[in-house]
Amino acid sequence: HHVQQTLDTFFCSR
């Protein structure tokens, strides 16, 4: 099965 990634991995918090 595929695992859903989250955006936190890619976009930094400002």
Next chain:
Amino acid sequence: MLEARLEQANLLKKVVDAIKDLVQDCNFDCNDSGIALQAMDNSHVALVSMMLKSESFSPFRCDRNIALGINLTSLTKVLRAAQNEDILTLKAEDAPDVVNLVFESAESDRISEYDIKLMDIDQEHLGIPETEYAATISMPSAEFQRICRDLMALSESVSIECSKEGVKFACQGDIGSGSVTLRSHTNVDKPEMNVEIDLTEPVSLTFSLKYLVGFCKASSLSGQVKLCLSNEVPLLVEYALANNSYLRFYLAPKIGD
């Protein structure tokens, strides 16, 4: 104070309709360049980014930064009272408790006025890095919507593979598998039907169809949709609006097998 007048309420009605199932409470950040919104869904899988430039309004006035924290369900209830063709004016004070919406019928002398109570929303603001995408696909928004809906009947996920041959949307499910392949295509009479594929390197990524089908609620805002992909980064789905305004969605990819 903010005063922003839209020629047609339709634009805001459609934008809110396209995002209300993804995000519930959001800040509409108003400044002299326009009205912007950025919000993630609860599971941090998808992000919506809206920009309505000041040029999309006439007139537009906003002296200082104002964040309007609005519950989209409440906004939807009020916008239902506006006819598509109504002139819509948004108004707020500098430190507002409410946002004021006025709907004016161009044909009759009917003026309706609503106030929505504002909320304090402590929203996480994400920095989205500038990305040179490996593949950019422009296609009819209705075509993208149809592909996503058709493939969702078979599977939860779709792989989007972009190569010199074209772009292939493929899925595998319990009952079988399916795919749709599009190649670059120019329709001189109907440019909205064009398929344009701009590729610097082949890309293959897998995404949740549930989210893509949700993004497609924005299809009525623009005849074309732009998909931007690079390996191992979120997909960008963009609906361009008039005056450089836009509605963008970002979706994190799925990995592994």
